[in-house]
Amino acid sequence: MFEVERIRVSYGAAPAISEVSIRVGAGELACVVGPNGAGKTTLINAIAGLHPIEAGALRMDGRDLSRLPRHAFCGEGIAIVPEGRRLFAGMSVRENLELGSYRRAARARRGASLERVCDVFPVLRERLEQAAGTLSGGEQQMLAIGRALMAQPRLLLLDEPSLGLAPAVVLAVFDVIREINASGVAVLLVEQNAALALELAARAYVLEEGRIAAEGRPAELLARPHIRRAYLG
């Protein structure tokens, strides 16, 4: 369904990622693991249209997205839960969710989406009129996921959703990710917590220094001793 074909993205002169190819099948959950600074955020942001790509292509059902304006990526069914959440902190929880469904097609189903998000995260229903910046870390992560769900994505991008959360909250968030995936949404997950991510994923990529160092089914990757050592300690 979705393919990244040998893309390169740079900040200034040096490329942060290059020759990176990955694919996520319809309804599949894929993950990208790798050390700090490997380029995971760069990759996921490029897929969401936040960074222009210099070479290569992004394909959704075979169509190339790389020439689209930034605000058109959402319309192709891609929604992001960015690193650090990046909520609209001064706006209310409800407004953040409404912005998730900003594009016209999602707007029509806003009411139903809002209900669904509040069913998944009941705590958000109680806080709808509160400013997003006043939520706790876990609640903010739920809101970031909720905002992305409001867009009715076919491909959900998640960048380190467990970062800074208490262990119990991490497990709750991962349960939700599993449910979202089970409902038919393809997921691309970037995680520091490789053990959790590899357990969930059907396909995994190891990104090192801006390149794909290994890929395959998680069980296969974990069978390689050096990967096991590097990512599971």
Place this chain on the structure above:
Amino acid sequence: MALPSLTLLGQSLLSGLFIGALYGLLGLGLSLSWGMLRQINLAHFALAFLGAYLTYQLAGAGINPLATLAVIVPCFFALGALMHWLLARFSVSALVTFGLTAIIEALIQWIWTADFRRMESGYSDVKFRVGALYVALPELLTLAMALALSLAVWAWLRHTYTGKAMRAIAEDAPIAAAFGVDVHGLSLLLSGLCAAFAGVAGLSLALSYTLAPGQIYAWLGVVFAAVMLGGLGNPLGPLVAGIVIGVSEALTMAFTAPAWAPLVSFSLLIVVLLARPGRI
């Protein structure tokens, strides 16, 4: 120190309110483009004066001053959008807008000379009596326009999809774009609106003041103070802060000497900046 009479006090409170409304009207577009698009448009004042001179010219041809808005608002909207497009296209510094101020000033001077100009219209001399106090129609119009525009922008930002998208752009433009907000298009829209507001402020200037090209700079300090006091990007901020400044100035003049009035806005600004540092 002689205490002013109650009537005099009332009259100066009123004049403070009205000049505050003009500060607010002049500051509205400045605050929105600064707070939401991070663009400090120094040419805002020059645009307002250009609007004032155009109103003066059109009124001279026999057109009702309020009706001139039908021409000025769309033209200024287009001008503001064009300016934003050029600034974004060539990603130049905001200082360019200062150069633009000088260009507009020269243009005004070339067309209308440096002589003082005073618009003659049916409005200028209309006054209402409220008890012992007088209210001039141009000032009332200024207050009405400032209130109407500030409230309209507030309602737009709070209650409409595009308005909320605008606020999202102010907080995190790339993420707003990732959710389908056309950041470039909405920025053009807001820049156009800000310039149109400058045009409306120009009408107020022409209604109440004698115009001269050098006056462009006279409003800069106090309006910037109102914008910063009111909170950048807050649509009601400039009007509220403008009125606070205007009334404080008027009271200062009534109780001390007029020479102290210009100090008021900056003293207020400094006090507020000290009271809530890092939050203008």
